[in-house]
Amino acid sequence: MSGFVDLRNIRLTYGGGPDGTLALDGLDMTIRKGEFAAVVGPSGCGKSTLMKLATGLMRPQSGTVEVAGKEVNGPVSIAGMAFQNPSMLPWRTTLQNVMLPLEIVQPHRRKLSKERAAYLQKAEDLLSLVGLKGFGEKFPWQLSGGMQQRANLCRALIHDPALLMLDEPFGALDAFTREELWQVMRDLHAEKGFTTILVTHDLREAVYLADRVFVMSARPGRVILEKQITFPRPRPIDLTYEADFNDIVHELRGYIAEARAAA
Structure with missing residues (x-):
């Protein structure tokens, strides 16, 4: 098994000891460089735990995690992350929120003071790309939820991550x-080419955005299906209402329903 992100025979228990919760057991997953992968499954199957493993925020009890050919032993600096809650700092403008990772992640932190103008332009360009041109000086409370999430994507991408994690x-x-925002994400991935792992409960979202969809079992989580999505890109949003598209959605729903029933 060889890919940009490799998880091999992962076992992870929360809480430890005989009363711990076995979250993942025998999980194998390989994501190719530049691929857009989606992970779906029953609630509590370990989807978000997988995200933490791939970014080095957690370590498994057994098995190995590799990103870009290196075993993960700590936080992965080449990863950008975006979550359901944008978590923008209310005292910072939208532009300042987007710039935040540059104050933390090397080598950008070291270069920021000397190259601030270039970084500011890069942030403005990203905001423009997601439809937020002219909103850089607005505070989060002045933006709608959708606008905040657009800014959140910019913040995840400002340091040019090779891996984007979407929870x-x-x-x-x-x-x-x-x-x-599916269409914004579609266009960002096409332009930037970063490897993407999306965790979602929305099967339409997974099929629309992904090259491959991984279906996980109920806890303890493992991959029970890899579904290749072959619709040509760029995918129009009207695709999500076509019969072939919805056939795949129903197929995935069937696997998840079986996984829930077997739990």
């Missing part, structure tokens, strides 16, 4: 805004 980033949004 239910559109789950709290209304259906129309969610579909708008």
Whole structure:
């Protein structure tokens, strides 16, 4: 097994001891460089735990995690992350929030003071790319939820991560805004080419955005299906209403329903 992200025979227990909760057991997953992968499954199957393992925020009890050919033993600096809650700092403007990772991640932290103008322009360009041109000086409370999530994506991408981790980033949004942001994400991935892992409960979202969808079992989580999505890119949003698309959604739903029933 060889890929940009490799998880091999992962076993992880929360709490430790005989009363601990076995979250993952025998999990194997390989994501190729530049691939957009989606992970779906029953609630509590370990999807978010997988994200923490791939970014080095957690370590498994057994098995190995590799990113870009290196075993993960701590936080992965080449990763950007976006979550369901944008968690923007209310005392900072949108532009300042987007710039935040540059104050933390090397080598950008070291270069920021001398190259601030270039970094500011890069942040403005990202905001423009996601439809937020002219909103850099607004504070988070002056933005809608969808606008905050657009800014959140910019913040995750400002340091040019090779790996983008998305944990239910559109789950709290209304259906129309969610579909708008699917298209933003589609275009960002096409332009930047970063490897992406999306954790989601929305099967339409997974099939629309992903090259491959991984279906996980109920706890303890492991991969029970890898589904290749072959619709050509760029994918129009109208694709999500076509019969072939919805056939795949129903197929995935069937696997998840079986996994829940077997729990």
